[in-house]
Amino acid sequence: MATLAEFFGKTDVVEDCRKLVQSRGFGVRAPRIIAELNLGDGNKRYFRCRSTNRSEALQEVAMVVAAIKEKTGDPVLWRFTGEDFYRFDSTIEHESSSFVAKTKHKFMEFFDLA
Incomplete structure (x- = not known):
């Protein structure tokens, strides 16, 4: 034309x-990253991150989840859209760490040995 x-x-x-x-x-x-939040009362909400970078979006969602948990007192299950697994609460674990390291960290945290 x-x-x-x-x-x-x-x-x-x-x-x-x-x-x-x-x-x-x-x-x-790039499209912004979207997180699916499953609240304790059964509601499902979608949170659109400001960042297109996955590691920055992880930090952003962790802050939102911590604020929701503090306000409601209920645990929050969440995941990025397109993922197969859910994360629990706002704890951020490095995805490159091994299963043994994750288990050891949870064990130490559970028995208050950290």
Whole structure:
């Protein structure tokens, strides 16, 4: 589709710059991460994070879950949309740590040995 300026043989500076910027990919943003929150009373809510980075979104959701737990007193199960497993409360465990390390940490925490 040709613009009216191209039809008359004139160049439109704004249109040329717009096409240049769009061809370089400026303004294209990654979709924001969404978390599914299952509250203690059975409600399911979706929280849209401000960040597109997964580690920043993890911190953001952990703060929201901690605030909800403090306000209601009920535990919150949550996950990022598209994941198969749920997280419990606002504890953040590094995903790269092994099962043994996670179990040891929970054991120490349970018996108040940490």
